[in-house]
Amino acid sequence: MKRLIANGRILENGRLTDRDILIEDGRIKKIASNIGRNGVDDVIDARHNFVSPGLVDVHVHYRQPGQEQKETIKTGSMAAAHGGFTTVCAMPNVTPAPDSPANIAQLIKLNQTDGVVHIKQYATITTNRGGDELVDFPALKKAGAFAFSNDGNGIQKSSTMYEAMQQAAKLNMAIVEHVQDDALTYQGVLNEGAASRLGLKEMPWVSETAQVARDVILAEATGVHYHVCHASSRHTVAVIRAAKKAGINVTAEVTPHHLLLSDEAIKTDDPYYKMNPPLRGEDDRQALIEGLLDGTIDMIATDHAPHTKVDKAGSIATASFGITGSETAFNMLYTKFVKAGIFTLAQLINWMAIKPAAVFKMADAGTLETGRPADLAIFDLDHSHQIKESDYLSKGVNTPFTGETVYGNTVMTLVAGKIVYKN
Incomplete structure (x- = not known):
């Protein structure tokens, strides 16, 4: 045709x-x-x-199997298409988790059957995305894993992350990580300013940055491609900048919501503003923008995290973490940044299509060229x-x-x- x-x-x-x-x-x-x-x-x-190259999102959550009431592969991929995305990478926090060749093969088949866009599938780093028992990295790569992540859970034990990076480096595969030291979150839900205003628990920025600092040292030791999910703090940006300057193979993403909003936007106890990591201060937001512009942060990824209305009801203290993003990412960023003269359209397409495809070696994604x-x-x-x-x-x-x-x-x-x- x-x-x-x-x-x-x-x-x-x-x-x-x-x-x-x-x-x-x-x-x-x-x-x-x-x-x-x-x-x-x-x-x-x-x-x-x-007419743009199809957008590429390296960080989405499709809740199938296990929580289809929140999202299915079909509805999630339809949302992606609605937002202009043609390739997405699905995180592994589903049940059963893609932690074995059989589980990931079944999930990849579902992605191909039900998805209306290209869906690449992450495998977990540890069994059932928790604890310290590493998965069979070579077998999962052979079964079709795109990369390895325990997204939603940070790897708490340094030796576990070190050994995972060694395994992934041997296979030329990426470790893509939700950076969070659980001991430093203090079960918090908001950044300091909003937490203080609303009388809720604070999740300090150190919970993110301390683990990034640990991981970039381990990445240097192993040579692995280490990718930081949803950077939120100016301190994290500084660590990534220093790591890149030192020649460490680290890349990073930022979400639309962390670019568009600071915790000053949270005026009331509204769970739609609850995400992990939380919205940080205005100085953090500006540092994220600067990080994109100077190349410290490589790309924009939505962290599309759908929940039911029941999950997001009540107080920020008890509601689920997460915000959707597939259908609002491009138009919000274009309106607030390109039309405002902060980004160019070419920069936005680079961060939302060209660069993610290049960083993760997706040869047939993110380009508008003859033969592709x-x-x-x-x-x-x-x-x-x-x-x-x-x-x-x-x-x-x-x-x-x-x-x-x-x-x-x-x-x-x-x-x-x-x-x-x-x-």
Whole structure:
């Protein structure tokens, strides 16, 4: 089948340029001006719209199997497509956990059967994502693991992390970690400022940064590719910056919500503002932005974490941690940063598509080039719309961004040339 995306605007040398894109058998056949329509089976008129490489998210949570009431692979991947993502990487906190070849093979099959976008699957670092018993790293790689993570749980014992890094380094695989020293969280739920205002327990920044500091030393000793999940503190940014300067193979991500919000946004006891790590101070938020701009932080990842309304009811003290992000990431970031002149569109696409694919060696993701798979997103940058709960395709509606007026609405998403979302 031949499909033509006509009259769209693509980024060339950092500038929006009018181009047509010819797709044949799921791949980009040609990118040029005024491509003829002879032999074309379908024409998509993308006039005035931005055609982007499909976005890449290295950090999502699909609750299947085990907690399908929160999210399924189908609803999560539909939400991803709605947000313009064509490749996502699913964390392993499901039941049963992908901690054995049989479990991960079953989950990969589910991802392929039910997912409408490309889903890469993390394996756990330890059995059942807890304790200190390491998984069979070579067997899980052979079974199709994308990388290794215990996301949601930090590895508490240094020797466990050291030995895991040694195993992963031998296989040229990444350790992708939720950095949290449980002994330093003091069962807190918010950053100092918001915790003090609302009379709730504080989760100090040291709980994150102390474990990052430990891990970058272990990464230096082992040579592993070590990736820091959802950096939130300026102190963490400083440690990562120093580690990179020292030549340690460390990369890092930041979430949209940590870029967009500080704990000053938490005015009332609203569980939709409860996430782990918590929103930090305004100086931390500015440090995260600076870290992106100077290359200390490599990419943006949503940490899409859907919950039921019951899970997010009541007080921040007792509600579940987590915020959704797949459907609001691009439009919120485009509106608040690109339109405000803080980021360029090219930078945003680099952090949300090109760089994550490059860092994790996804050869066929994050690019818009002739010969590559036609994984594309079409965005309307010129017209505003209001984010509405009724528009979400995720089962989770737990985000404080509902009601925001934004630009960058997803018009269409294509995976291997097939339309998987259309507004």
